[in-house]
Amino acid sequence: MxxxxxxxxxxxxxxxxxxxxxxxxxxxxxxxxxxxxxxxxxxxxxxxxxxxxxxxxxxxxxxxxxxxxxxxxxxxxxxxxxxxxxxxxxxxxxxxxxxxxxxxxxxxxxxxxxxxxDLRRERQREGIAKAQAKGVYKGRKPTVPVDEVRKLKAEGMAPTEIAKRLNVGRASVYRALAA
Structure with a gap:
């Protein structure tokens, strides 16, 4: 067994x-x-x-x-x-x-x-939509401090270096810069 x-x-x-x-x-x-x-x-x-x-x-x-x-x-x-x-x-x-x-x-x-x-996913999506309509749900909090990423970029640091310094993925840095 x-x-x-x-x-x-x-x-x-x-x-x-x-x-x-x-x-x-x-x-x-x-x-x-x-x-x-x-x-x-x-x-x-x-x-x-x-x-x-x-x-x-x-x-x-x-x-x-x-x-x-x-x-x-x-x-x-x-x-x-x-x-x-x-x-x-x-x-x-x-x-x-x-x-x-x-x-x-x-x-x-x-x-x-x-x-x-499937029902659980539908209920979750409905709940999120209602919360968004009320302005209560803003989504997941960013995993990277957007202000910090922008500051480091403004200082001339490359995205790869920023990612290493903040211990996050490079894609997260690019998303923060695009936000």
């Missing part, structure tokens, strides 16, 4: 998932703090998928810990199936992806997870 735990941000804890996976009998747990919107950049997921072998079972606490899109979910499950690895999501009951019913249920739950993520 191999576990995979994921939270979306560094401020969240993996402890609850870790405890559930250990209680389910996982002997190895791959953990990461990354967005689950896609498989890109999820190094621990990639390592877990490479690690599992014929006869293993990959376990997650909830389906949305593995994937938030039906496309990613299908790709991951297809990869596990090709390696003859089972899959379980603890909070969605015992899904058996080797049966027709299990595959149907997995696809339905994956579709609901994707739908839920």
């Amino acid at each position: 191999i576990g995979y735990a994921r939270v979306s941000s560094s401020g969240q804890s993996l402890e609850v998932q870790r405890d559930q996976l250990l209680a389910a009998g996982c002997t190895r747990i791959f953990e990461e703090k990354r967005s689950g919107l896609s498989q890109d950049g999820r190094e621990q997921l990639a390592l877990a998928l490479d690690y599992v072998r014929d006869g293993d079972v990959l376990i997650v606490t909830r389906l949305d810990r593995l994937a938030r899109s039906i496309t990613d979910l299908r790709q991951i499950i297809d990869r596990l199936t090709a390696k003859e690895v089972g899959f379980r999501a603890l909070q969605q009951g015992d899904l058996d992806t080797s049966t027709s019913n299990g595959r149907l249920m997995l696809n339905m739950l994956g579709a609901f997870a994707e739908f839920e993520a």
